[in-house]
Amino acid sequence: MQKTKLSVCMIVKNEEQFIADCLKSVQPVADQIVVVDTGSTDQTVEIARSFGAEVHNFKWCDDFAAARNASIKYAKGDWIFWLDADERLEADSLKPLKQLLKPEKRPVAYLITIKNLLADGKTFKLSTGHRLFTNHKKLYFEGRVHEQIVYSLARNGGEERPSNIRLLHLGYGLGAEVQARKDQRNRELLLKMVEEQPNNAYAHYTLGQNYGLAGNHQKALKHYLIALEKQKFQKSLARQLLNNISEAYLKLGNFTEAKRFAEQSLKMSNQQIGAYYLQYKIAQAQDQISEAVQWLQRLREKNLAVSKGRLQIENDILLSDNDILFSMAELFLKLNELSKAESCLTEIIGHSDATNDLIKKMANLLIRYQAYELCLKLLQKHMNTTDVEILDLIGVVQIKQQNFIGAIQTYTQILQQQPNNFEVIKRLAGLFFKIGEKEKGESLLKILNDLNQFNQVSMQ
Incomplete structure (x- = not known):
C-alpha cells in the first residue's frame, strides 16, 4: 500500500529567531515543507531552505487567509499540517500524528491543542485549531486574521475529529x-x-x-x-x-x-x-x-x-501548580491558618529545586504576614544557612522579632564571609547600639569610616 504523505505549510516574515526550531520539530514527520514568504529581510528564507523547504514568495495584502491559501496550493501530500514559525510540535506528538495519516475519502480535519505560553513564562492558555486536514480542493482558509478552514469543512460535509497532538506556541511570551x-x-x-x-x-x-x-x-x-x-x-x-x-x-x-x-x-x-x-x-x-x-x-x-493528561478540554488555561500553591499559601496566611500555609509551601519545595529566588519569595511572603517563626523554620530547614542571601533573610526576621542578639550572631556570620560589606557593618553597628553595647557600635562605625576614606583615596 502506498504511503500516505504529509505536507507542512507555513507563511513567514522575518522569523530567523524561531524558524529553525519550528522546522526541527516537524522535520521527522514532513514529506514536504512549503514556506511562503511575505517579504523577509533577514535570514528566514536561507534557514528554511537549509531544512529542504520549498520557498515561494507572496505579496502581502493584509489577508492571512489569502497567504495561507497560497501556501496550501503547493502542497503535494495527502494531508496538510500548518503552523507558524513561533510554534513547535511537541516531541511526544510525533508518533500520534503519524498514526492519523490514513487515506480518507471525505474532507477531514483534526483539532490540535495549542499551548500558548503567556508573558509570565509559566502559564499556558489552551486553545484548539484545525491544524491537520486532508488535502482536499474544497478546503480553504477564510478570514483576514485568525483564519479558519472550519467554514469550508462544514460546507463540504467534512468531519471534525479530536486528537491528542499538541503544539507549543511561544508568541505570547515574546516581550x-x-x-x-x-x-x-x-x-x-x-x-x-x-x-x-x-x-x-x-x-x-x-x-x-x-x-x-x-x-x-x-x-x-x-x-x-x-x-x-x-x-x-x-x-x-x-x-x-x-x-x-x-x-x-x-x-x-x-x-x-x-x-x-x-x-x-x-x-x-x-x-x-x-x-x-x-x-x-x-x-x-x-x-x-x-x-x-x-x-x-x-x-x-x-x-x-489537565497537566497530567487525565482531562482534556478545549479553549482553557493551564497554570503552574507552584503558582496555585503559592496563592493558596497567601490566602491561608490571610486567614491565619499557618499550618495549611506551611503545607502549601513545603509542597512547592518538594516540586522543585529550592533555589534562592524561590526561598526568598516564600520568606518575603511570610515576613509580609508577620509569620516570623514559620519563616525561620522554612529558611533553616530547607536551605544552606551559610548562604549570605539566606543569612540576611534570617537576620531580617530576627530583627522583626526583636531578637537582636540572634541578629548580631547572624550578621557576624555574614561579616566573616564579606568583611568589607558596608551594609552589614552598618546594620551590626545599629544592633549593638540597640542592646546598649555602645563601644562595639562605635568601633564598627570607625571601621566604616576607615573603609569610606580608603575607597575615596583609591578613586583619586
Whole structure:
C-alpha cells in the first residue's frame, strides 16, 4: 500500500529567531515543507531552505487567509499540517500524528491543542485549531486574521475529529514591544473584518480578545457582547466567550456581572479551569478569602488533571501548580491558618529545586504576614544557612522579632564571609547600639569610616 504523505505549510516574515526550531520539530514527520514568504529581510528564507523547504514568495495584502491559501496550493501530500514559525510540535506528538495519516475519502480535519505560553513564562492558555486536514480542493482558509478552514469543512460535509497532538506556541511570551506590534497589526485587520462582516460573531470575539490583551476592557466587552448576541459557536468556544465576558467585567470592577457569566460558563462545563480561576479572582477581589480558597482548591484539582493528561478540554488555561500553591499559601496566611500555609509551601519545595529566588519569595511572603517563626523554620530547614542571601533573610526576621542578639550572631556570620560589606557593618553597628553595647557600635562605625576614606583615596 502506498504511503500516505504529509505536507507542512507555513507563511513567514522575518522569523530567523524561531524558524529553525519550528522546522526541527516537524522535520521527522514532513514529506514536504512549503514556506511562503511575505517579504523577509533577514535570514528566514536561507534557514528554511537549509531544512529542504520549498520557498515561494507572496505579496502581502493584509489577508492571512489569502497567504495561507497560497501556501496550501503547493502542497503535494495527502494531508496538510500548518503552523507558524513561533510554534513547535511537541516531541511526544510525533508518533500520534503519524498514526492519523490514513487515506480518507471525505474532507477531514483534526483539532490540535495549542499551548500558548503567556508573558509570565509559566502559564499556558489552551486553545484548539484545525491544524491537520486532508488535502482536499474544497478546503480553504477564510478570514483576514485568525483564519479558519472550519467554514469550508462544514460546507463540504467534512468531519471534525479530536486528537491528542499538541503544539507549543511561544508568541505570547515574546516581550511587550514585539507583542504590542503584533496586536496592533491584528487589530487593524480585525477592524477591517468587522467593518466588512458586521454580523460575523467570531470577528467580534477575536477583536474583543485583541482589545482585552491591550488592556482596553471596555472595548473588549463591547465586542464580546456583540459576539454573544450573534454567536452560534461550538460549546467550547461559547464557554470561552462567557469566560472572556466575565474577565472583562472583573477588570472593570463589576463583580456581580463577572460572577453571573462565570456561573453560566460553569453550567456549560464544570470540568474546565478558566471559570474556576475567575471565581477565585472575583472572590479575592471582594476580600471573600474563605470562598477564594474553595475556588482555588477546585481549580487546582482540574489543573492537575489537565497537566497530567487525565482531562482534556478545549479553549482553557493551564497554570503552574507552584503558582496555585503559592496563592493558596497567601490566602491561608490571610486567614491565619499557618499550618495549611506551611503545607502549601513545603509542597512547592518538594516540586522543585529550592533555589534562592524561590526561598526568598516564600520568606518575603511570610515576613509580609508577620509569620516570623514559620519563616525561620522554612529558611533553616530547607536551605544552606551559610548562604549570605539566606543569612540576611534570617537576620531580617530576627530583627522583626526583636531578637537582636540572634541578629548580631547572624550578621557576624555574614561579616566573616564579606568583611568589607558596608551594609552589614552598618546594620551590626545599629544592633549593638540597640542592646546598649555602645563601644562595639562605635568601633564598627570607625571601621566604616576607615573603609569610606580608603575607597575615596583609591578613586583619586
